[in-house]
Amino acid sequence: IPPVDISLQRDEFKKSMMFVLFEGNKKHRNHNHNIKVFRTVFPGVDKWITEFHKQIGSDKFSYLLQRTESYLLLNQICREFHHKKPDVPLFTIHDGILTHQKYVSELTGFVLRRLEEITGITAGFKVKLPQINPEPKMEDIDKVWGKIEGINTPQKFKNVQSFVFQNNIERGIKFLGNSGQKFL
Numbered sequence: 001i002p003p004v005d006i007s008l009q010r011d012e013f014k015k016s017m018m019f020v021l022f023e024g025n026k027k028h029r030n031h032n033h034n035i036k037v038f039r040t041v042f043p044g045v046d047k048w049i050t051e052f053h054k055q056i057g058s059d060k061f062s063y064l065l066q067r068t069e070s071y072l073l074l075n076q077i078c079r080e081f082h083h084k085k086p087d088v089p090l091f092t093i094h095d096g097i098l099t100h101q102k103y104v105s106e107l108t109g110f111v112l113r114r115l116e117e118i119t120g121i122t123a124g125f126k127v128k129l130p131q132i133n134p135e136p137k138m139e140d141i142d143k144v145w146g147k148i149e150g151i152n153t154p155q156k157f158k159n160v161q162s163f164v165f166q167n168n169i170e171r172g173i174k175f176l177g178n179s180g181q182k183f184l
Contacts, residue, residue: 007139016034019032019034019035020034020035020038020049021049021061021062021065022058022059022061022062023035023058024053024057024058024059029050049061052064069095072115072118072119073092073095073097073111074092076114076118077110077111077114077115077118078090078092078097080110080114081107081110081111084110085103085106088100088103088106088107089103090107097111101129104127108125108127111123111125112125
């Protein structure tokens with residue numbers, strides 16, 4: 001049996017959860033395997049999600065969840081921690097909190113305790129220490145290449161050109177040489 005790549009499994013699970021949470025099309029919801037499994041295991045949560053889709057729509061539901069997470073993490077928990085420990089550097093991005101390694105244990109305990117006090121739910125928490133590696137992994141290169149390899153005609157390039165920085169275009173032309181000129 002080949003080894004299991006946990007990062008790939010996490011990405012696939014995350015994609016399916018996004019579909020479970022935000023797919024508003026009833027036909028898709030009724031025929032998708034992941035949603036059927038979720039509905040079987042968590043029928044009450046699925047009814048709650050479906051009701052939100054009916055009442056406010058899946059787009060507003062996603063904003064509601066994002067704002068709730070921001071409110072809890074930024075306006076409540078990080079603010080409280082900062083008031084208690086104003087000298088501890090905190091930087092937040094999405095659902096992550098960055099700080100120096102020497103504060104991780106204290107911050108982790110505080111976040112988990114406050115989340116449980118506020119929500120009544122024991123939350124999960126993952127600590128990632130920086131891993132600076134100047135050599136990219138092949139799977140990372142393949143992942144990025146998979147997004148760009150289909151851009152192989154002038155029309156496909158024009159469709160995405162506005163999303164590409166000009167200096168990257170210039171680098172690409174240098175890399176491709178004369179054949180890169182046909183894309184402009």
